[in-house]
Amino acid sequence: MPSLASIPRRILRFLTVGLFLIGATASSQAIDRGDFGGNTGFDYREQCNPGHVLIGLSLMTGKSLDRINPICIGLNPQRQWTGEAYEKNWAGGGGGSYQKVACEPGEAVVRMTVFMDRNGGVHMVKLLCGSLSNNYLHDVSQQYTGGENIANQEMICAPGEFGSGIYGKAEGIVIRVGLSCEQVAPASAAAVVTPPVVVTTPAVVTQPTLRSVKVVKDVDITEDEELQNKIGELHVGDAAVLVKDCEDDADRCNVFFNGVTGWSYRGKDYMALELGPRP
Numbered sequence: 001m002p003s004l005a006s007i008p009r010r011i012l013r014f015l016t017v018g019l020f021l022i023g024a025t026a027s028s029q030a031i032d033r034g035d036f037g038g039n040t041g042f043d044y045r046e047q048c049n050p051g052h053v054l055i056g057l058s059l060m061t062g063k064s065l066d067r068i069n070p071i072c073i074g075l076n077p078q079r080q081w082t083g084e085a086y087e088k089n090w091a092g093g094g095g096g097s098y099q100k101v102a103c104e105p106g107e108a109v110v111r112m113t114v115f116m117d118r119n120g121g122v123h124m125v126k127l128l129c130g131s132l133s134n135n136y137l138h139d140v141s142q143q144y145t146g147g148e149n150i151a152n153q154e155m156i157c158a159p160g161e162f163g164s165g166i167y168g169k170a171e172g173i174v175i176r177v178g179l180s181c182e183q184v185a186p187a188s189a190a191a192v193v194t195p196p197v198v199v200t201t202p203a204v205v206t207q208p209t210l211r212s213v214k215v216v217k218d219v220d221i222t223e224d225e226e227l228q229n230k231i232g233e234l235h236v237g238d239a240a241v242l243v244k245d246c247e248d249d250a251d252r253c254n255v256f257f258n259g260v261t262g263w264s265y266r267g268k269d270y271m272a273l274e275l276g277p278r279p
Contacts, residue, residue, distance in 0.1 A: 046070050
């Protein structure tokens with residue numbers, strides 16, 4: 001297979017023009033916010049899909065920027081990333097080593113800085129990412145891979161805009177890069193799915209009226225009906241209640257008093273508990 005060096009320059013130029021003319025028309029929504037670099041080479045333009053935003057760049061880098069293509073993603077009505085990120089067509093040559101500069105989830109490009117090298121091409125690029133939901137900003141930049149820059153220029157999206165594509169000139173390397181931006185609609189409150197407010201009226205629980213017990217002699221409260229394991233005491237004058245009804249002639253009753261539920265002896269020979277009327 002022939003190398004790029006073996007392809008006649010006029011043929012290479014024809015192939016390059018054919019590649020760059022694909023998508024060379026700007027979106028009707030996009031606004032070019034400036035470009036920087038040399039003036040030779042062929043025009044290219046790569047726009048994100050309508051309503052999508054620029055979130056990074058896929059690069060091939062060396063002493064100059066060899067190749068560039070944008071990374072885009074869609075947004076939902078709440079201005080959140082949705083779907084898979086994708087790359088558009090590349091511009092430039094085939095040399096260099098791969099790098100990716102990209103925003104964090106929930107962000108998009110709001111500024112690009114282009115650095116020009118001594119040979120009239122692009123040396124490197126740096127992005128400023130802005131949150132789609134608040135005022136947070138941070139820089140992301142490609143790693144240095146040699147060469148030097150002699151000048152730079154910033155391209156800045158207007159308030160309410162986010163990056164939506166790149167354009168410029170290229171021929172073998174990237175010679176010029178620009179940033180296009182689009183307005184992004186504010187998060188749609190109407191589109192936010194708010195779960196319905198369910199008002200639950202608590203059921204009215206009617207507590208049974210418990211039969212009262214008057215303590216006429218001190219007596220123990222035990223854990224079980226066999227009157228084992230003392231867990232409390234009833235004293236003369238205490239007002240307890242029956243947990244469940246107790247027959248008038250029963251020897252022991254299931255009582256509740258002061259947070260303690262247990263059994264107390266009532267026997268005919270002792271008569272510690274005087275049962276109130278049944279409710």
